[in-house]
Amino acid sequence: MSEKGKVTRAAGIVGSATLLSRVFGYIRDMVTAYYFGAGPLADAFIAAFRIPNMLRRLFAEGSLSISFVPVFTETLSRDGRREAFRMAGAALRLLSLILAVVAVIGVLASPWIVSAIAAGFKGDPAKFELTVLLSRIMFPYVVFICLVALCMGILNVLGHFAAPALAPVALNLAMIAALFLGGVVASDGETRVILLAWGVLLGGLLQLGMQVPVLWRRGFNVFKPGPLWHPALATVGRLMLPAVFGAAVYQVNMFIGTMLASLLDTGSITGLYYADRLVQFPLGVFAISIGTAVLPSLSRQMAEKDLAGVAETFSFGLRFTLFITLPATVGLVVLRNPLIALLFGRGAFDAAAVSLTADALLFYAVGLWAISCVRVTVPLYYAFKDTRTPVQVAVVAIVMNIALSCLLMGPMAHRGLALAVSLSSMANFTLLVFLLVKRGMVQLDYGAILVSVMRSGAASLVMGVVVWRGLVFLRPDGGYTFLSAAVSTAFGVTAGAAVYFGAARLMKSPELLTVQQILNKRRGR
Template sequence: MALVKSIATVGGWTMMSRVLGFVRDALMAGVLGAGPAAEAFVVAFRLPNLFRRLFAEGALNAALVPLYAKRLETEGKESAVRFGGEAAVLLVLFMLLLTVLAMAFMPFVILALAPGFKADGTDGVFALAVTLSTITFPYLTFMALSALLSGMLNTAGRFGAAAAAPLLLNVVLIAAMGLHLVGLAELPPAEMLAWGVFAGGVAQFGLIAWDAHRAGLLPHLPRPTLSRDVKSLLRLMGPGVISAGVSQINTVVSTILASLLPTGAIAHLYYADRVAQLPLGVIGVAVSVALLPLLSRQLSAGEDAAARESLNRSLEIGLLFTLPAAAALIAMPFPVVDVLFRRGEFGIGDSASTAYVLAAMAAGLPPVVLVKILSPAFFARRDTRTPLLIAIASMAANLALAFALMRVLGAAGIALAASLAGWGNAVLMGWILSRRGHLPLDARFRRRVPRLVLSAVVMGGLLYGGTMLAPGMVDQPFLLRAGYLAVLVAAGGALYFVLAQITGGADLREVKRALTRRRKAS
């Protein structure tokens, strides 16, 4: 099954990147803790990442892939690559202009993104955030080009290099902190990390460009021109900026609100988000990345039945792995955070605060994955307006809920608001697709999903009980705590998949056959 093969490729590389990301964040927690330097770097790192996910991986990918797939399907590879070059030259010009403006007005940008820095009188943190953001922002141009080439490669069925590229960023950042820890770095650790972000962006672009060259997909940059398809691309990108990036915009809203809370709130949200990004990246992003080009090509070829089958199976695969991840993180957030991050400047109080945030964030994992899978059903039909309207409603709900809940629950209230808004986003998307006849959930999906929910709930109860059986584990050495967490994770995972197989929620033999075919094909 081509879809499973593509998801496995993207998910496998993403898993490796996330594991290295945990190593990176564990080192960062030990070096920077959750104090002012950590908060300044989080803001500096989040700023270019926001624009990357909105303009590059979000709006650009949502608009480019359907148009590129249509060109590829109807006019051939040469015409599609030529269109890629037309898009690339305009992208470079726009990103360079955005970068110059952002660097020139960086103090005002930081004031908008983290108003609490200045409001609290913490001028040192504000100045550091401006300095770090000025270093990291050029990373955006390289990542925008990487996203464009990745969309072209993915449409052609090549997922490996684009999925593997984020590994390089983590390797560079780990190396930067390693130089600091062994005393070979002259710069402060936060500045070392900022320069590492810039170098990581260059490395990622280099890898993806090399793979595009090997595949004959690396476009030449022509003179800027507004061809018919480029105009269509720009029209689709407008609403796509928000509709494809609603979770990132909500993250920025969370950062703004958290800057108004006591010191540490931004860092606690960041570390919790890093844990939550594992299932989101390995499952949600992998399925979404694999699904959009497949749906686009199927719809361009008039294969509506195949497109419906692809969407049903994608939803099924997404929930198969997201439901247990959400249940596990809700049931035992403290052991996960404590093992991953408690060391150096990151104390047990930080672990407890981050764990509350993580539990609230985990409740929103299923809807975020569902949105990532449902969005291609709109984008493949070149409809970015409907997701835009849904996204605006979701963001308004998130803002209102966050204002109300942060007064009671602090940073955890901000995370819970995003989760509740995410459920509203997913439900509204599914309802509209169903009304239009684009989401006819088949009998297999309706039969399996309730059984998967039951299996996840039972597993979550087991894990919660396991944490209650060892209340003194928090005082034990790291290796003992890590070992106990590994036992809980292994036992919970085994129970979930056994229950899913027994109840009929999943057929693991089917997944195994698909992966076996993938290995033989490769």
């Protein structure tokens, strides 16, 4: 199979598993919204969960994988499987020790951490203390999820993508079980939200447990004793520290948004959270899946000094990402109101909460394409062992986000915070591409990329107009009910997909043809 075929196949596996995880994640969020709405309990849990969740995205979907995979691939290619496994075992043992120390410090320092990320909670002592308690319960989750990230890197290089991608399903199931248990045994909301925090910790343990038997079947014994150090880990460390910033600007910006939203009206944090959850659906199912699939291929081609192959793989990854995320951006903007009403508009999550979340989703969604492209572009820099540029660009983007957030949160409230994230993400991607072109790191066919973007953009625009006009006739006068929201969403998704892929087919989009070829080969087997 060609490298393009490998990327598409791997992205399909990761995307399918991520889709399943997102479905259970929606069920989790739906039940959470039903019990806690957009009130103080929801704000407390989301603020506390931001800490381990941000670290999950930094490591499980960011720096740990980006820094470990190229070094592990190079060791495997140069020294063989035995030496690569020795290096991976040392990484696992050393990381476990470091994470144990971090977890203890995090639990002890929770009051100061909460003071930093949710300064506005200090005016409500009960809310502040609850957030501290939830943070202490969930902080050890960081240990499990970072080890899962390392296991993911090992398995991805060995050609296995399913188990790491399915791991979040375990977290969502554990949290759903905790919510239902709280609904049965607890009569007050505070007890229910504490049980939910324990569900997060259990979910982390289950996620790690899923990786062990798969690694064992691949010949890697997780429990085999050995040294804490391997010379190759020095390279991983040098790549990892800057990668925390270079690969995770969006997560840092979201974290900043939570801090500033704590100064706004109650419900602002919750509205931003649920809007972000909807943005994470296409981001996780498609963009992160493509980025995960591209990284081993880029690392393998760099180890073989195949610069032409690197350019082709990156170009395909970027074009394929835009082929998916441009229509997703338009779809979220057009369908934001019925979609949120359908997914969350019940129980304590009233019409005001739906409107609050829809406003945030509008301004998050306009930056989805840029956030997604960053996920594909940053691994290219790290394949070249360039750790400095992504960090420099990340610092610019973060500073821009802080400035825009402070400027916009006054007149636009939480909507301004969402818009600041999108604008800074656009700046991040633009700078990365500009420097890529200026330095001539790879010889890309920029004409082909531009033509592909124009095709995808035109098809997305046609799709958006058709869906928007259809919603005009379906929009209810008195606000969305469950039935009207379901009908509007079903129409939007069905008609949108038909129009977009029909237009892409008429324009003979190469990205669509590649997907069809892979599917035809699989049917032939």
